[in-house]
Every structure is written in C-alpha cells, then in structure tokens.
Amino acid sequence: MVASDLDRTLIYSSAALALGMPDAQAPRLLSVEVHESKPLSYLTEEAAGLLERLAGEAVFVPTTTRTRKQYQRIQLPGRRPAYAICANGGHILVDGVADLDWHASVLRRLAEECAPLSEIRAYFTATTDLSWVRKHRVAEDLFAYLVVERERMPQEWLKRFEEWADERGWTVSLQGRKVYAVPKPLTKSAAMREVARRCGADLVLAAGDSLLDADLLLAADRAWRPGHGELADTSWTVPHLDVLAERGVAAGEEILRRFRTAVAEHRAASSATLPGQAVNGSPAALPDQT
Structure with missing residues (x-):
C-alpha cells in the first residue's frame, strides 16, 4: 500500500513548482486541479505516467489534510483510488463515500482527549x-x-x-x-493503519513534506520526503526515511519513481518466497496484497 500526501509532495501549485531551470528546458506539466475555472495544481507529464502505473501495481491512497470537497476537485491520472484519507485522518473515503463509522470514532476520541x-x-x-x-x-x-x-x-x-x-x-x-x-489525536497515521488493515497490506510506503505528515512517515515501513517543506527545514528524519535532494515538482516525480521501485522489489521478494515461507521474519504475502 502507498499512502502519500498530495500538496507539495505529489502535486504543486504554480508558486510551488520550483522549476529552477531555463524555460526551454522546463518539463511538460499536467493540470490535475481546477478551482473557480482556473488551473490550480500540477504534476509533470512523466509523474502522471508513473502515478498511473503505480495505481495498477499497488493500493494507492491519497492522504491529505484537505477537506473532502477540496480533495474531490483533484483529478489524478489512472484509476480512481478505492480509498482516500481526508481532513488529516478525520475521514476515510471508500469509493468516494465517507465511512461514517470511522468518522464517529474520530469524533469520540477528539472529545475525550483535547x-x-x-x-x-x-x-x-x-x-x-x-x-x-x-x-x-x-x-x-x-x-x-x-x-x-x-x-x-x-x-x-x-x-x-x-x-x-x-x-x-x-x-x-x-x-x-x-x-x-x-x-493531536487527528492523525493521518491512524487512518492509514485502518486502511492498511482493510487492504491486508504487508508493506506500507509513504511520503510527505510537512510536520502534519511526520506521524504518517513514522508509521510507514519505508518513507520519503522532498528537499523542501517543514520537515526539510527542521532536518526531520527517522531510520527508514529517505531524504530526496529534489525540490518542487521534480521531487514529486522522483517520489513516484521511488514508490514504483520499492513496490517492484517487494513483489520480487514475495514471488521468490514459497507459500508459507517467511520473508524477513514475516509470513509470505501474495503479490496483490502490496
């Protein structure tokens, strides 16, 4: 399973693109969000292709602080994600519909703890x-x-x-x-764990750029962050985190490339293991459970 933040991790506003190159060398961009009849968020065409392929190889879960309405403006390439996490974990969408039981459990915890x-x-x-x-x-x-x-x-x-x-x-x-x-109890990681449980995922990959993503990255098996953002500014790290040198929209493209490589490596390791045989001390997983 791949749980990734969106804004300034995979998709970028025009102000956040950080192209850093002559105009003639800039990558072709694809708009993935329109607001008030104006394009708002982009990724590179290369990233769009990578994301479309990734969505066919793993359970891809957009994981965002955006509200449901803000998330639904985004039109990512590839198949529509079966799951999405919105409002920093306050809502889990299943085929685009909010899971009311999950939301009620979040509200109970907030009332008790803050x-x-x-x-x-x-x-x-x-x-x-x-x-x-x-x-x-x-x-x-x-x-x-x-x-x-x-x-x-x-x-x-x-x-x-x-x-x-x-x-x-x-x-x-x-x-x-x-x-x-x-x-504090409203976290992306709690919702991520619930989606991973439902999917039966035996490997969780994650990426994010802000302090609100720290718990998500900490809870994943492998994680990546770009060379920009709050986490970069504070030099935040954990042992299973890879820090990318790329900044801006180029970082989003590289994150997707790393996701696909990690998924392929995991599938290869799973395929090389006989049914019931352990991989790194864990029961073997079927390839379609990634």
Missing part, C-alpha cells in the same frame, strides 16, 4: 490582527487554519500560539501561507 474547536477559534479571534490575517477557516468541523501574510505575521504570536495549543492537546503547523491548528 480542547474543543470553539476554544481554538476564540483564540484566533482574540489574538490575531487583520493587518496580517487574510482568512479564518474551519475544515470539516475538525480543525482550523488561518491564511496569513507570512512576512507580516509576528513570530512571537506563532510561538505563543504553539505553546498555548500544545497545553490543550492541539498541534500547530505553518505551511506556506497557512497556519494550521489540528487536534
């Missing part, structure tokens, strides 16, 4: 300034974020907010122009 969303929203209202905050947003009634003028945002405000939120069971992440406040 301060309510209303308290976070009240803090935003009381402490932010319209000179640097463009929008207040709530996502799926699960978490909140601000759209900010980053160069004007007081760093001392962010530090105070991080400390205040941590005491109430919330985590704070700055991604581009957005400041996210997310309940």
Whole structure:
C-alpha cells in the first residue's frame, strides 16, 4: 500500500513548482486541479505516467489534510483510488463515500482527549490582527487554519500560539501561507493503519513534506520526503526515511519513481518466497496484497 500526501509532495501549485531551470528546458506539466475555472495544481507529464502505473501495481491512497470537497476537485491520472484519507485522518473515503463509522470514532476520541474547536477559534479571534490575517477557516468541523501574510505575521504570536495549543492537546503547523491548528489525536497515521488493515497490506510506503505528515512517515515501513517543506527545514528524519535532494515538482516525480521501485522489489521478494515461507521474519504475502 502507498499512502502519500498530495500538496507539495505529489502535486504543486504554480508558486510551488520550483522549476529552477531555463524555460526551454522546463518539463511538460499536467493540470490535475481546477478551482473557480482556473488551473490550480500540477504534476509533470512523466509523474502522471508513473502515478498511473503505480495505481495498477499497488493500493494507492491519497492522504491529505484537505477537506473532502477540496480533495474531490483533484483529478489524478489512472484509476480512481478505492480509498482516500481526508481532513488529516478525520475521514476515510471508500469509493468516494465517507465511512461514517470511522468518522464517529474520530469524533469520540477528539472529545475525550483535547480542547474543543470553539476554544481554538476564540483564540484566533482574540489574538490575531487583520493587518496580517487574510482568512479564518474551519475544515470539516475538525480543525482550523488561518491564511496569513507570512512576512507580516509576528513570530512571537506563532510561538505563543504553539505553546498555548500544545497545553490543550492541539498541534500547530505553518505551511506556506497557512497556519494550521489540528487536534493531536487527528492523525493521518491512524487512518492509514485502518486502511492498511482493510487492504491486508504487508508493506506500507509513504511520503510527505510537512510536520502534519511526520506521524504518517513514522508509521510507514519505508518513507520519503522532498528537499523542501517543514520537515526539510527542521532536518526531520527517522531510520527508514529517505531524504530526496529534489525540490518542487521534480521531487514529486522522483517520489513516484521511488514508490514504483520499492513496490517492484517487494513483489520480487514475495514471488521468490514459497507459500508459507517467511520473508524477513514475516509470513509470505501474495503479490496483490502490496
């Protein structure tokens, strides 16, 4: 199974492409998201081909902080994923439909373990300034974020907010122009484990670029991160993580290449093992369970 973050990991806005080359040498791009009649997100044509092939070789699970509505704007190449994880793990989509039992279990845990969303929203209202905050947003009634003028945002405000939120069971992440406040129990990794259980996956691969992806990468068997993003800025790493030199849309292409190589290696190892014989101490897996 392959669980990958989307924005700034596999797909990129025009501002995040980081092409870093003469225009005549830039790769051909494919738009995979349109919003308000304008193209919004891209990957390279090479990445599109890699993703389409990957989706036929493994269970590919888009794993995003986006709301369901925001995710459904994306049209990835290849077959539609049977599973998707949205709202940072708050929703699991099965053939495009939210699993209500999973969502109810998430809500119960949030109620038990952290301060309510209303308290976070009240803090935003009381402490932010319209000179640097463009929008207040709530996502799926699960978490909140601000759209900010980053160069004007007081760093001392962010530090105070991080400390205040941590005491109430919330985590704070700055991604581009957005400041996210997310309940600590609301994680991509919990939803990833549930999807892996349903799929019977014996190997889980993951990729991501932000602090909100750290738990996802930590929970995977193998993981990759690009040379940009919050995780790169903080030099975050774990033993099973590969750090890529590529940045921007080129990193998305390389991540897909690494996913396909890892899937092929796993299939080869599984095929070379007799039924019932262990691979690295685990029962042999059928190739279509990857």
